[in-house]
Amino acid sequence: GQQVMQIPQYQHVQEGEDFTTYCNSSTTLSNIQWYKQRPGGHPVFLIQLVKSGEVKKQKRLTFQFGEAKKNSSLHITATQTTDVGTYFCAGGQGAQKLVFGQGTRLTINP
Amino acid sequence: SAVISQKPSRDICQRGTSLTIQCQVDSQVTMMFWYRQQPGQSLTLIATANQGSEATYESGFVIDKFPISRPNLTFSTLTVSNMSPEDSSIYLCSVSPTGTYGYTFGSGTRLTVV
Numbered sequence: 001g002q003q004v005m006q007i008p009q010y011q012h013v014q015e016g017e018d019f020t021t022y023c024n025s026s027t028t029l030s031n032i033q034w035y036k037q038r039p040g041g042h043p044v045f046l047i048q049l050v051k052s053g054e055v056k057k058q059k060r061l062t063f064q065f066g067e068a069k070k071n072s073s074l075h076i077t078a079t080q081t082t083d084v085g086t087y088f089c090a091g092g093q094g095a096q097k098l099v100f101g102q103g104t105r106l107t108i109n110p
Numbered sequence: 111s112a113v114i115s116q117k118p119s120r121d122i123c124q125r126g127t128s129l130t131i132q133c134q135v136d137s138q139v140t141m142m143f144w145y146r147q148q149p150g151q152s153l154t155l156i157a158t159a160n161q162g163s164e165a166t167y168e169s170g171f172v173i174d175k176f177p178i179s180r181p182n183l184t185f186s187t188l189t190v191s192n193m194s195p196e197d198s199s200i201y202l203c204s205v206s207p208t209g210t211y212g213y214t215f216g217s218g219t220r221l222t223v224v
């Protein structure tokens with residue numbers, strides 16, 4: 001079945017440093033979604049990418065979808081303590097079903 | 111986006127018993143999804159619940175263990191049956207009101223089986 005691999009599993013940065021998490025699918029995706037889960041919370045939708053090569057920005061967050069629609073990345077510029085949490089990518093492949101990556105847990109040293 | 115009320119938020123249960131988790135959505139949705147999340151792990155889809163038909167279960171999950179009800183377009187329940195400590199996990203329901211864009215999750219049920 002479809003697998004979505006996400007790296008790194010953990011990332012610890014100093015506040016103000018950049019952060020990137022990468023997502024790779026074993027199959028071509030119809031879309032990819034990104035979620036953030038704060039410690040003790042539930043996943044919260046950030047964004048969806050649909051088009052090949054698509055790039056979207058939300059303030060300090062930049063999301064990319066690969067040309068082959070099999071990989072994606074999330075880059076955070078100048079991290080802040082409010083960015084702490086686990087970031088999940090989730091690949092869509094029809095029937096509204098999502099397959100989640102393992103997540104990247106981001107911790108920040110203030 | 112939709113608002114989901116999920117309960118209970120947490121429970122401690124004896125092995126061999128069953129727990130029913132409820133999710134109420136503030137709008138009508140075609141599909142509701144049930145996930146399991148082990149502490150510190152990713153989300154694993156248990157099943158997809160459609161109103162008026164049997165739920166569709168993912169590999170490794172069976173109806174006898176995780177029966178699901180979907181009596182209408184705003185409500186669903188997941189029962190964890192004959193629980194064992196291995197069932198200790200966080201269970202989440204999820205919906206996508208638009209059908210494909212931006213899934214909303216319930217706040218989760220933290221289940222501990224002792």
